[in-house]
Amino acid sequence: MDLSLNEDQRQVLDFIDSLARPFAGVPLHDVSLALESADLDAQLLENGFLDVMAVEELGPVTAALVVEKLARLPFAVEAAASSFVRPLIDAELPRPLCLVEEGRVTGPVRFLRPGATIVVVGPSGVRSFTADDSMIAPAQEDTLYAYPVAFLTALPDRMATHEADPAQVLRAWRVAIAAEMAGLLGAALAATVTYVSERKQFGRPLATFQAMRHRLAEDQVMTNSVYWLALRAAGTGDPGDAALALLHAQDAAKRVCYDYHQFLGGMGMTLEHPLHLWTYRLKLLTAELGGRGEQGLAAATALWG
Amino acid sequence: MDLSLNEDQRQVLDFIDSLARPFAGVPLHDVSLALESADLDAQLLENGFLDVMAVEELGPVTAALVVEKLARLPFAVEAAASSFVRPLIDAELPRPLCLVEEGRVTGPVRFLRPGATIVVVGPSGVRSFTADDSMIAPAQEDTLYAYPVAFLTALPDRMATHEADPAQVLRAWRVAIAAEMAGLLGAALAATVTYVSERKQFGRPLATFQAMRHRLAEDQVMTNSVYWLALRAAGTGDPGDAALALLHAQDAAKRVCYDYHQFLGGMGMTLEHPLHLWTYRLKLLTAELGGRGEQGLAAATALWG
Amino acid sequence: MQFEWTAEQDAFRHKIRDFLHANLPDDWEKFSEHGPASPALTAFAREFCVKLAEAGILFPHWPVEMGGEGLGPWEQQILSEEMWIAGEPRGGQYMNVNWIGPTLEKYGSAEQKARYLEPITRGESLWCQGFSEPDAGSDLASLRTRATLTDGNYVINGQKIWTSYAGLADTCFLLTRTSDDRKKGITIILVPMDTPGITVRQIPSLIGEGDIHEVFFDDVTVPETARFGAEGQAWEIVAYSLRNERLGIPRFTLARAALDRGVAMLQGQGRFTREHVRIEAARCAALCEAAGTANYAVVQKRVDGLAIGAESSSARYATVMAERAVCEFVVEFLPEALAGASPYLKMHHQRGIVAGVAAGAAEIQLNIIASDVLELPREPR
């Protein structure tokens, strides 16, 4: 048992910090909540940050740390699937990677666009294809999610088949999303804490009101443990740990998203405060892989049969 | 739509108030949490308070008001089943009435004792029998529930069969328990409010701390709506309303029981404060009819098929 | 007690539904995505409310002497419910009939009544409500927008925020400060929005176009006759108008309708089979119905002619709980709804997330419940 960052991990995180610094600001945006940056994406790729899982001295815990850290940025980056699932299937698949559950393809698909690789995971195995215009329906422009999303209108007749074990891919998928949610939860909490510490009401900062303090403190407890459960699930590779981590992350997200906007009052309804960039990603991830109930069922089966 | 008490209802409640006044105090008790009073029970019976449902000008809403009011007393009274279920089956059945679900007879049965009428409700219909020593296993003396409970060791080979519709009995059962929980929730809230308004910590009453105020206020909202949903379910006779009322009551109970003991601090761990009389009844009723999930499923079926 | 509607009440509800069915366009749900405060819906409402007025269901709850039918609080409730479930085709005009009209009748000068009441009854006017300020959100008493009486005119300087409808409204029901007394120094002025010196900036928002604005007042000059009531009377007038609006919007009805809609979508796709999904849906329904009964208990007090107190805060908070639960249900089990698959559910989500902020933040309701329902000893200030 050793829960300290090792030297390699510290270096990777520091490097990302400096690389990401120019991308920490929130550009003005009006209707669309989905901010992306091709430049950031390219730099991450170039520096190999989305490939750390396969590096022996780094491995999955470091990959989770990377995904967690990137999720804190205002820009949505397709890091989770690329970091955790791509190495299990085929490290050369073109990004972005869009993960879709077999039999549940009607939902909004994050990062779906022409050229993206769609990976379909399910009982029949792990298959993939490259998306093109003919199979994509755009979401309405003012979708409420802070990811780029689109809908699949059809699956192609032929897909590439991969050797990978679907159960393993599913496990990695859960870890990846849990790690991403850990970062989103951390960023949303930090943004809320900053705002309520500064914003005054009734002559004192909002954060001095005990009811809000206690709720934020409980949110800190949840956020902290989502972080640890995600890292642990990455480290142990255990399917039960992965399902518990995502269940806990989705429970936490459900708990905090409404609260944080509430704490911001009117400002929480605007696009002038960036909170929505994290919460409206969390909301979509609440539904990932069927939502909390499905993670709970998966965890129960893994833990108790 | 008329949500005011009518004159009859007001009179019944006033009458119960004066009848119950001598029983409002909490006698000393050490290990057993289950307080009963044969005297109170006899007076209620004698004055017909457990039979108001069948009285035309009173009816089920008044029965729910009676059950709610009686649940606020420190003494556990078998009023819910007698008021709501007995009239549907056979008004002459000896009390106490113990309701048991077919196929789920292993749980603790409230008020089970020799001479009690056990009503078994389920797909096979509505059947009953009189319990005797041979089929009763006592709970351990220091059970944590504030009801008298015991276990059924066996069902007799022969039971009386009743004409009643099991679905109707189940509906009435849900309403009855929801009304009882409404009263328990009200009493538990009142007891907690009184304590924290008087008890000082850090030089001021506990109730002046905003975090506790807000949680208690939310509890008030839940408690208030449990009351209304129970009365409405009694009034409409709708199975969906009944399931929703009990679901909401069980959700509320789960929410408040832990909190209230927490708010009382060390005193909440003792038997010197009577809070446990209500909360440790609520806890057992949380499990009634299989708990929240089963009420939710029943409600969903009633509402949406 | 009686938990069913009378035949007359049912008939009144059906009259409204029939009207809506006949007068809302086929693409209404998609259209209503524009948002209740958008230019498109505001324009629509100007025509729709005229028709409502003609059909006698714009203000049937007003007293006969005001031109209404003198229907009771239950009928007002039914009207509000049906309009809100339908996505509020009256746009911002719902405020006119719920509280601006009655408040004008009680406190307005003869000139003000003559000028403002008729356009309201014709379904043609739109108001905005200049209450919140950057440093006075829930804390109205600390507002700072200053009105100075000079030579028979009020000169107004200051800033309002969150103001809904500001970009399109004809008139602002504006709270101003005329002296330093926290509460008694506040005065209402009815300000035409085309008065020089008013600048409206729309703030892009999560909840739809036209819903949130900043309004700047730079030496805005209106005659003294624009004052509504006496100087310093704002606190009393606002309390009166809130009493008329105490219950606010019957949000629980839309929440329940959205839930039913969501369940139907899931059923249509064979996805309403999982136990936990069904249980969550039932829990949402329980919260909606809980909010409904809690609200009805408040309406009952109006029916009985009793003063409405803190229990309205309990009803409002119950509504917030229901709104939240339904929003979360949709997000978890029908994520596609917010990305284009259901304009109705997206509309509900956008209105739902405001429930705890608009018209008295949820935390304020909790404070009131703690102090006035539970009668807990007050917090130290």
Added chain:
Amino acid sequence: MQFEWTAEQDAFRHKIRDFLHANLPDDWEKFSEHGPASPALTAFAREFCVKLAEAGILFPHWPVEMGGEGLGPWEQQILSEEMWIAGEPRGGQYMNVNWIGPTLEKYGSAEQKARYLEPITRGESLWCQGFSEPDAGSDLASLRTRATLTDGNYVINGQKIWTSYAGLADTCFLLTRTSDDRKKGITIILVPMDTPGITVRQIPSLIGEGDIHEVFFDDVTVPETARFGAEGQAWEIVAYSLRNERLGIPRFTLARAALDRGVAMLQGQGRFTREHVRIEAARCAALCEAAGTANYAVVQKRVDGLAIGAESSSARYATVMAERAVCEFVVEFLPEALAGASPYLKMHHQRGIVAGVAAGAAEIQLNIIASDVLELPREPR
């Protein structure tokens, strides 16, 4: 980072388990219902701890100079976990090895060390902790039990409450007031419980026999040498001892074990099939594991030789959430467990409901998290 135990750590855990298996009686679970502070379990613990001492697992985490093996924080954690899962057969003696011994070593006089350390290491002594008072529960600084130095003796008058083990303990680790300075006026005195003038009244409780007492001190007279540390040093000493006990009892391990036990009972009866039951169980497991990792993050800081700060409050609160969830799971789905069907689950329930109250109320942990982890601006006092 590394989320698995080393082989040595696994071996240490198995050594403890083997010892427990060999030394706990067959009816242990039923027996443990007597409660950790009951006369029966206290008597049992006096024999059991002697055997633990002989086997070298009473205080293996103590430094070698104190007679321990100098094992690290992880091993102390493992020891605590295994004992607590087993229902804490050490009874109140767990306090001796976790913090009373180390605190004696650091702050005790030679005479005090000689008198008190050896019985601890033999597994024969029982202490109680005289901290809380009727008007000073979580607010230690306002305590009022007065100790007056007269002619070389302290004369003690006052009252303590909630005191666990008080009826059976040999010695009380007593906080007294020796001057009016809120924090610097507090002094520790080690008071033999058979000193005349001490009256112990047991308070009947939900959580088991012997767990809650009032202790009255009427002119209780002890020699000045009974003072522990200097006058006014109590605040510092308590902070030190809490640092040794910062994590408190590893409750999450028992919560998880109780959950597994409950699931097994449900499975045995074919009742672990309903989706919502399975989901709730998983949610409980997630909270237990969440508390576990949060606690381990604190242990890691001890391993790394870092000061432990407010993150221990976060870990403690995570533990309270897990305890609560498991208690509620059992109540809802295995109600028979608390009426006699499972002594183990009843034992967990009774210990679980204390989690948020004992050793720093949950609300205090939230205050600390808010101020020191989130660094929110302080509340006005």
